Structures are given as C-alpha cells and as structure tokens.
Amino acid sequence: MEVQLSLKTVSIFDKKLITGHRLLCQSFLKTYFCGNKTTQFKMPDINELQDFVTQVRRDILRQVHKVNSGHPGGSLGCAEFFSVLYQEVMDHNTNFDMDGKDEDLFFLSNGHISPVFYSVLARSGYFPVEELNTFRLIDSRLQGHPTTHEGLPGIRIASGSLGQGMSVALGAAQAKKLNNDKHIVYTLHGDGELQEGQNWEAIMYAAGNKVDNVISTVDLNGQQIDGSTETVLPLGNLKEKFEAFGWDVLEIEDGNDLKQVIDGLKEAKSRTGKGKPVCILMNTVMGNGVDFMMHTHAWHGKAPNDEQLETGLSQNPETLGDY
Amino acid sequence: MEVQLSLKTVSIFDKKLITGHRLLCQSFLKTYFCGNKTTQFKMPDINELQDFVTQVRRDILRQVHKVNSGHPGGSLGCAEFFSVLYQEVMDHNTNFDMDGKDEDLFFLSNGHISPVFYSVLARSGYFPVEELNTFRLIDSRLQGHPTTHEGLPGIRIASGSLGQGMSVALGAAQAKKLNNDKHIVYTLHGDGELQEGQNWEAIMYAAGNKVDNVISTVDLNGQQIDGSTETVLPLGNLKEKFEAFGWDVLEIEDGNDLKQVIDGLKEAKSRTGKGKPVCILMNTVMGNGVDFMMHTHAWHGKAPNDEQLETGLSQNPETLGDY
Amino acid sequence: MKEYKNTGSKDTRSGFGAGLTELGKTNENVVALCADLTGSLKMDEFKENHPERFFQVGIAEANMIGMAAGMTIGGKIPFTGTFANFSTGRVYDQIRQSVAYSGKNVKICASHAGVTLGEDGATHQILEDIGLMKMLPGMTVINTCDFNQTKAATLAIAEHDGPVYLRFGRPKVANFTPEDQKFEIGKAVKLYEGRDVTIIATGHLVWEAIQAAVELNEKGISAEVIDIHTIKPLDEEAIITSAKKTGAVVTAEEHNFLGGLGESVARTLAENHPTPQEFVATQDTFGESGTPAQLMDKYGLNSAAIIKATEKVLKRK
Amino acid sequence: MKEYKNTGSKDTRSGFGAGLTELGKTNENVVALCADLTGSLKMDEFKENHPERFFQVGIAEANMIGMAAGMTIGGKIPFTGTFANFSTGRVYDQIRQSVAYSGKNVKICASHAGVTLGEDGATHQILEDIGLMKMLPGMTVINTCDFNQTKAATLAIAEHDGPVYLRFGRPKVANFTPEDQKFEIGKAVKLYEGRDVTIIATGHLVWEAIQAAVELNEKGISAEVIDIHTIKPLDEEAIITSAKKTGAVVTAEEHNFLGGLGESVARTLAENHPTPQEFVATQDTFGESGTPAQLMDKYGLNSAAIIKATEKVLKRK
C-alpha cells in the first residue's frame, strides 16, 4: 500500500499543530508517514478523508455561528473539494512562501466561502486550528473574505469582490511558465460568479494563449444570493460555453462524493499540459451535510442560531477534534 | 414598384439639408416620394444605395484627412452596413428625439468608427452635411467619439470606451417592452471589442431574459489596433460562443456586399420577437474600398496624407456631392 | 440646546427601500435594477409590487449600469441597487461614459458604504466612493444620515433630472431627522448654531457630531453642526459663512480623508477663506472585519474622535 | 534666474518606453502587459527584445490588472500599459482588491492622461485618475513632467516594492529636466526659490509653471516653483515650508480641480498652515476633441492661467 501521500501536507513537526490536530495526527500516525511535499497521489483512504470533511463542516458551522455572520451554504458544498485538493491532490508547502515556486497554487475567486478555506488551510497545517476562533473578529487574520493583508499563511490574493480570481490565477500560471515551473494553478469559482464579465475575459485569454497549467473548477450549486441561478440569471449550458471558448471541460456529477472529486481532479490533472486550460464543472449541493441548509439559497450568507448549530453539528459528529 | 421606402429618412422639407443633399435630393426626387417614416422595406435600388455608400466612403476619408486623426479602417468596412441600416432597414425619425419612442434605435458600441456614423447620419438628414467639416475640431458637435454631450441629433449615448454599447441597448430594448413599443434596437460592435467582458455580461443577460427585440451586429474584420484579432487575442468561433450563450446567430458572408447586408438585416429582423436576441456575424474588410487600406490593421486609427487621400477619393468618385 | 431625539434605530438602507416602495406607487416611470442583492438593498417590496418594473441583472454590475443608462432612453427613471463598492469602483468607467458624460437620468443607489458594512471586511468596505463620484462632472452626490433622511432623499432624487449617487449604509443607527422633511439637494442643514467651531458631518457621522456637540457644550465649547447630506453640489456658501464665524472646522465622514468631503471643504476654504481644519475620517487605510461599532471606534469615526479633533483645531485657531 | 532649457520636445510616453526598454535589459523579472495599445504606449521595443516577457491581453483591462497581480506571485515585476482612463476608472475595483489591498508589486503605467490626449475626446480624456489612485491605501501616485523625468521614474518604480500608478501623456512637450537625474519617489523638486507665491505643479503643467515664473519675475513677482511629480506619498514638508514662506499657493495640474493634487495640497495646508490657494485645473467639466494646445488653452491649463491665478491669490494674501 502506498501510504506516503495521504494527508501529506500536515507536518507533525509543526508544534502549533499538535494541539489542534491531536486526533488527526493520532489517526494518521497509525497508518502514515507524513512527508512534507509529494507529487503523486494513490489510493487515498476515503474514510480518513471523510472524517476530515466532516470535521471541516463542523468548523464551518462553528465559525459562522460564533460571529453570527459569514457564508455557510457555499462553504459546506465545497468541503469535499477543498479537502481533496489540499489533502490529496495539490503538491503544496505549508511552510508558506508568497511566491509559491515549485509548488501547486490555489486561488479562491468566490472569497465569501472563506470558512471552508480557513478550516482546510488550518487543518492542513498552514496555521493553528485554534485561530478559527477568530473568524471575522476585529484584528483577526481570518477576515470575512480571504486576504493577504493580514499575512495569513496560505492566502496569496484577496478575494471577495467577485470575478477577479481567474485573472490572477492566469498571471500566476504565466509566471510559472516563465520560471520553468511545471506545477499547476487551481482555482475555484461560484456559478453565480460567472455572471461577471471579467471571467469571460480571462476564459478567452486562457484559451487564446494556451494557458494549459490551470485547472478552474466551477461550484455548480445552482444558487446565488437572490435565488437559484435559474431565476436570477440563467447560466445556460456552461459546458458548451467553456468549450466554445476553447477550454477542455470535464464534469463531476456529484461534487459531494469524495471519490468522484478525487477522480475528477486526477483526470483534470492528466489533461493539463496539452495546450488547453482545463475546466471542471462540479455539481454540488449548497449547504451539503446539514439537512435544513441543503438545496436552498437561504443559507448563502446566513449564520445558524444556537439550536440550528446543534442540529448541524449533530449531523456532523466530531472526528478530528474541535478547535 | 414600391418606391415609397428607399432613402426614406431624408426629409426634403428640411431646409438645412437642401444644400448638402443637392445631388442626393435630385436623384431621389426623380424616382421617389420621400416619406418621413415607414415600416417595411422592399426592393431597394442597389445602384442608388451603392452611390450612397461611395459618397460615405469619400466623407470618411475627407473627415479623417482634414484633422489628420480618426479611424478610417473600421469606418470604411462598415459603410455598407450603416447605409443599409439607415437607408433601408430602420424605421427611424430624423426629427430627433432622445427618447426614440415608436421608432427603431441604433447604438454604436465601437464608437471610434464615428466617421461612418456621422456621414450616414448627416446624409440621412439628421444634421447638415457641411457639419462633417467640423469633425474632431474643438467646439464641434462631431466629437472624436459619438456623444450626446454636444447635442448632435442621432446620437443617444456616448461611446468610445469599448464594451458598453450592448448593455445600453438592452436597457433601451427593455424600456421599449415596458412601453409596448414593438420597434427594434440595433447595435454594432467591433470584433476586438468582444474581448471586453462587459459584452458577455450583456450577452448572457439578453438570452436569459429573452430580450428578443435586439439585433446586435459584430463587425468581423479580423483586425484591431495591435494586429489581427488572431495575433492579439483569438476570438475563436464566435458563432459557437453566441449560440452557447443562447443567441440566434446568422452570418453575412460578405458585409461589403450591399445585397448580402440587406438580406442579412431583413433576415435578422424576421427572427426578432421569437424569444431570443439576434446576432449577426458580419464579415467585412477593414479599409474596404480604398485599396491600400484594405486587409490591414495599419489604418485602424491613422489618417491618409494628401496624396493618399487623392488616391482614395479617386477610387470612390463623387456621387451625391461632397460637403 | 436643542435636543435631537432618536425615534428608534433603523438602517438607512431601509429608508431607501421605503422611498423606493413609495416611488413605485407614485411614479410609474421609476424602474429598479439590482445585481443579486435585492434583500440587502431592501428592494424586495418594490420588486413584489412591480415585478415588470424590476430588473434582476445578476452579478454583473457593469451591465446593470449600462442597462440603466439605456432605460432612460424611453423615459424611464432607473434606480440601480448594489453595495457601494460595486456601485462605484467596480463600474467607474461605465458610469463615467454611459451615465455622467451621456447625461442620463440614472440614480445609483448604494448600500453598505464604509466600514459599518462590518464583518465582510475590506473588499466590501469602500471608503473612496464619495471621492470617486464627486469627480464626475454633472454627478450629484448624496450621503444620508438616517432612515428618514434617506427616504426623503430617495423621493427627492426621482424629481431631480440628472445622474445621482445616493450613498447609505447597513447598520441600524439613530433615526432623528423629521419624518416629514423636505429634502433639498445641495442645501446644507444646520443642526446647531455655534460660535467656536464648525462641525461639518455627513452620513453616519452626523449623529456622532450631534453627540459631540452636546458634550462640547458641557465643556463650554459652542459647536455649529452642519449636516452636509449633499457633497456635490456642495453648499459652499453655508461652509464659508460658518467658517468665517467660527474660524475652525472639523469635517466628519465615513470615508478616506483623501478625496472625500474633508478635501472638498478644505478646497472650498482655501479658495475663499483659509481656515484650520481637522479631518475625522479613515486615515488612508483599508477597513477590516468587525462589528460596525468596533470599527467606528477603531477607525476613529465617532463622537469621541470629533471631540478630539475639535479640541485640536481650537488650539490652532 | 535659472534658465530651464528645452533640449528638444518629446512625448513623456516615449520616456516610459525608453525606461521600459532599459529595464528589460537590466532586470529580468520585469514583465510587461498591454491591452491592445502597444504602439501608443511605446512598448514595442520591449516587446521585440523580450517577446517571452511581453503579454498581449487584448482589449480586456480588468483581466490585465488581475493577471499582473498574479504574476507578482512568482517574483515578476509587471508593468501594465494602456491609456489612463482604461488604466484606472475602467479597472478601479480590480486594482483595489487584487493589487492595492493585496499589496502586489504591480506598476500601472498610463499614457494619454488628461485633455492633451487631444482629438479622441472626452471618453478617453480622464481628468480624475490622480484622485482615483491617490485614494487607494498603499498606492504610490506619480505624474511626470517630461521625457527625462518619465524615463527616470520608470526606472525608479521598478526598484520600489509596492503598487505604483505612473501617469504620463501623449503630446510632445519640452524636455528640460536633467538626463541623468536620480528620481526620488515622494520628494518634491524645487525648480525656483521664491518669496511671493508658491506654484506647485505636476505633469505637463510643470513646464507651464516655469514659463509663468519667468514672466512673473519680469513683473516683479518672485515665484517659488515646485515640481511635485509624486502626488502620493505627498511631500507635505516641502509644501508647508514653502507656503509658510510665501503665504500664497497656486496648484497646477491637468486634472479636475476636484479630487486631485490641488485638493491634496489644500488638505495638507488646512491641517497645518491654512493658506490662500488658487487651482489651475479643469473646472469639473469633461474634455472634448481638439489639439492638445487648443485644449490646454480652452481649459485654462497653461502659463497664462497660472499667471492669472497667481495674481488672484496675491490679492488674497
């Protein structure tokens, strides 16, 4: 069994992590050797990953509940994606360096789903999980939307104002090519976010300039603030759109199924370097994993009250240890 | 023979026009009755129209030459389009009223081709053709890019900063629907201009909201400032793009062939009101009608010198009388 | 000293919503456009009452501004609604060309201005929008201070022919201006007569200025307080007259001290009657996450800051 | 009186082009991005010398700014080039979030600023870009006056770590600053010592200020002339010191008098040493088509206007 590669980014030598990752570390110490950097992935342990995802969901709910503010819906729907990306797919370095040379990069364009980003970054070893307690508080590094401004490790660009992330990623991808760095640049975008025209500028640029070291994933949850994307402004057939714009498109039918996400990202990776930027259309359920939050835009940007939190947490029992 | 409808927008009762339109008026007085407003078009006299186009080309060259500034290339390529639109297709009123109720409207998004717009507006009766002499001069109503700011009849929005015209047209089209006004809103866009993301916001909106009283034409001349669109930023397959975005797309194979332009616009008109916005992809030759200006981006925004002007004019002999 | 009573805290954006609802009933030319923030902008009621006059444009602010400009052609009076950052910085060139330079009768209505937007943080907290909009020729720029004034302003701008930027906010704040007020664009409102210092405040800072004036009064300092809801056209006469009388000015705004109301006042006085002035405003920093109250406090946007600035400027007289 | 000699008229944008060409050779981290205006921006030479470091993004300025921000990740120093309007107003929110707030080392280089853009007219003649950029925390704002200074500034900003807005223009103007100058960001350059009035000019107005000072000298008026190439960070000390000495200030810029250099100076003085000030600038109007010279004349942006303003401010001392 290839064990080296799972949960690879958590360094047990990082003292700050020990407390927060007690359970996590215990669990993988049993099975794994923790390397700091690796390049391939094989046979991840789905149960381990599922535990990770469940804990991430708890983190999302607790962050948002504590400050009665933030965006649980989109965050929950993308818990699997972030977990797979940081735990299984990306070749990245938790010893954070802004330039990110010789590692894969990730840019979150739909910055409002910061709770899932913060949880996964913390639990991957970028900063102490306890810091999730400071989400959206004054003087915190965990701003409402991710930012470089407060020096939080793992963040390479501010986002929040929608539609800008793909352009940034393309710049980073072009810099990688200049640097002869073969690593990949990943991005995530909301589906509603694709209504912003800047995305289409970037989409056109990427194809026209063969930026084939980029994998952009669209969180197709069918929801945005004022309702479903269908009622607000229908996106139509996104596959056709991206293909008409010259991208290589693949779909993940269920972006809340870990195996599908892993396979989808693997497949996407195998399609890089072939002259076309790669797009993943990933169907997710907004609010996934918390029954009353699912399939509705109502929880896009609303925090649960105490009771709702309890319900949500009970549906997602503690696995790796709460912060 | 249906005579009523050709050159229909020139009112011979408008005194200001008499001088400038001497030849024009003479020519159509022979054959036509000049109505001020009409709604259908039938059997336009192609030779008359061709004379109109030739004169428009002269006007373009002379405007740009006089001030040694302006954009002849795109203007020349669109001479047929503008002539057909204002002379044959649009139901419009030269007695200019900003609101434009109960008439067709036209918005020029790629405002830099103002010379063709001004020439056709003037020769259609919106303002005295002599005023073409003031193109780009200080204190003129004929600004470098079309503007409402100086009160020039025929202009309903400023353009020049690219990419904004379709949005404006959609607003006007929605207003028409609110006003139960069945008229059509026409637009023109450069192909390079489509690199601006705002277009794609508008394109998505129009389909999603079934704005089917809009006909947007793209001037597919394959050129922009720094070179061909192919070398600057390839637009790929625009038909596929517009169709993927939910538009009804038709093509004019040769946008410098009057008959094709007439047929194309007629066909487009027949497709309005069917739940989809209509797009015309119109292939043109930049600099058309002036041999040394054709098929190159070099004349996008450069004026001919005296000698070049002579050559250009000699290739386009006076038909309706210079201003 | 006149007492200004808080008749019950309300958010200014609800004043906009109430005004828009009323306009929907009284002016059939009024149409509304929103970029996926209908609830936040309090436009739901208008939308429900007049679905045919409500245009949901999705997350595409540039298209929204262009469409609004186009709708004026055909006689509509479009009110666009989104957060202040996406109402201005995101679409500056669109406003510039299609609205301001084209002279279109568009009302750009912007909520969640300034740091009181709160927890979403700096990407959403624009502190430059007054400056952005005031530089556009022909643009009217209004920043209202409470629910009643925002409602009155919303009604008033529908009557005004020309582009308007109306700026308001997210949190509940004191509602203290008269319910039946007539809103005069470009006319400063004098809240207190005073001798020693002129406090010129706009938006959420007006209530803070009132509190400051009351406290200053107790300390024996007589402050003239001006509610300058219209930043453009600026009521220069009111400013000059008051500065001549008091000889010291404090401006207060929820905005960067660069480019906003403070600099407009400084420019007016430099041209007419140079006067010592202190600037209660953010000091060229981005905002951050936090509660509105915490942020007003941290960034020096409250009555305490106004009092400190007053004491400082008085020493400079 | 020191004589400033025009060593041959050149456009400031060519100074940028020359600087960029040099940077291409000396600093391999420098990359350049352009939005379909390579020739106008004088970036052709860089492009020819370093095709792999030149990025043609097409007519998509928002994408260009985002890409530039992204390229800094990976250690590049991106210089973006397009007209001033499309460099600022078109992409304000993109600069705000992806560059300024994110603290990225992007150099936004903008040609054709102001009315001297000429015949293209108002949609292209931004008169608000200094104001737009100065309001962004962390942004350095530079407006150079001639070819040599622009070239020197281009070299200097590559060494400065942080976002920069560099503004220059289209027409040929006098080239009079030293070829071998060291460009110090944030440091005002005193061109003339004077007693009666301080003329603070930027960009194309610096040469006009020199002409004005010479003429004023003949009339017996001693003008101190400051070339304030950096509007942010502003050399407040130089301004205050000079204003204290002369007691009268004229600011001169090819920009709206609202929001630009003039207001920054007024604010500085209001905070430190209130002084009568006159504003040579456009008076809150859009520009129009015309030759650069005609427009400078019509909009009061020349030495005659500076002299008039000086005479006016002297009466107010």
Ligand SMILES: Cc1ncc(C[n+]2csc(CCOP(=O)(O)OP(=O)(O)O)c2C)c(N)n1
């Ligand atoms: C430019 C911009 N416009 C508007 C907003 C406000 N906003 C934040 S999230 C959101 C909806 C995003 O929808 P989607 O991308 O589908 O994300 P989801 O709701 O699915 O998480 C909007 C409109 C914003 N942040 N930025």
Ligand SMILES: Cc1ncc(C[n+]2csc(CCOP(=O)(O)OP(=O)(O)O)c2C)c(N)n1
């Ligand atoms: C927003 C914006 N960016 C850049 C420009 C400068 N510009 C004017 S025309 C033009 C090229 C337009 O190409 P296209 O639309 O194909 O028109 P054509 O050259 O064919 O006439 C550019 C880049 C502009 N006017 N507006």
Ligand SMILES: [Mg+2]
């Ligand atoms: Mg969504």
Ligand SMILES: [Mg+2]
């Ligand atoms: Mg073209």
